[in-house]
Amino acid sequence: MGPFGSVALPVLILLYWLPYHMRASTLKRERRPVPGWRQACYASGLLVLAIALSPPVDKLADQLLVAHMAEHLLIGDVAALLIVLGLTGPLLAPLLRIRAIAALRVFIHPVVAVSAWAINFYVWHLPGLYQAALRHDAIHALQHATFLGFGIAVWMALLGPLPKPAWFGNGARLVYIIAVRLIGTVLANAMIFAGTVFYPYYLPGDAHWHVSPMGDQIAAAGLMMVEESLLTIGLFCWLFLKVAREGEERQQLLDYAAAEGIELDERRAARAVAAGRGPELLERVRSRAGAT
Secondary structure, three states: OOOOOOOHHHHHHHHHHHHHHHHHHHHHHOOOOOOHHHHHHHHHHHHHHHHHHOHHHHHHHOOOHHHHHHHHHHHHHHHHHHHHHOOOHHHHHHHHOOHHHHHHHHHHOHHHHHHHHHHHHHHHOOHHHHHHHHHOHHHHHHHHHHHHHHHHHHHHHHHOOOOOOOOOOHHHHHHHHHHHHHHHHHHHHHHHHOOOOOOHHHHHHHHHOOOOHHHHHHHHHHHHHHHHHHHHHHHHHHHHHHHHHHHHHHHHHHHHHHHOOOOOOHHHHHHHHHOOOHHHHHHHHHHHHHHO
16 A cells, blocks of 8 residues: 555545635635636546545556656656646635745746756655655655646746735746656656666566556556656647737737827737737726717
8 A cells, every 4th residue: 555545535625625615615606706717627636646645546646667667757747737827816815815825936937946856856766765765655655746846836827816926937838848858858868778677676566567667657657747748748839829819919909099090019918918918908998989
């Protein structure tokens, strides 16, 4: 049995779901509902987390490196990403009023987020620590918790609802996406081309499943590269659509202001749209137009 037993896992999922559901219900009563697609993303993230941590998957992950890699990708990439997509500013507002939690916002600064994520990623993949996690449930639980926590931080910095640094525009986001993927690719290539088995712990499991140790390691690295490639393509598509949408919204603002004879600086319009405050700026322009 891995770090999450049949009782602990449902409790963990409930601890994630109940506060979210209660806050979403409150916002609905206040006529500030959380969009349905975001709630679906959050629920899907918890479902992925439950599958990744379920005893059958966890047992197989103790026997094969490729299975353990799949488990970690589900926790640190897929579940973390879906959870972040399920969040909004109003949902997080009560948490941010707690000083200790508000202090953790430093970890969603883009530079801090990707640096902390990379350090956590590589430290846990050191052979000694990685195999210690496989042998000790408490260390294994800590490993999974940090993969999820730093995974959430790295996606919050890119996609989360909280304000971003002024310099973190679309160009910086592109660099960020590439950097995150390159960090994982370096480890995957090392596992493929090193010519040595990194984690001898899996030797009995490989023998049981009639898999060569290097074949298991190469399959794990290949799985990582495929998952990262697919995720990167998806993020590139998101960024392309974001740039196109912002360009259209910015031009609509400028065109409306020009039609009403109101001077609107293009850079101001671009900043408002990038910050998600395009509708607010449009209302201001309309108010000025009505006053003239």
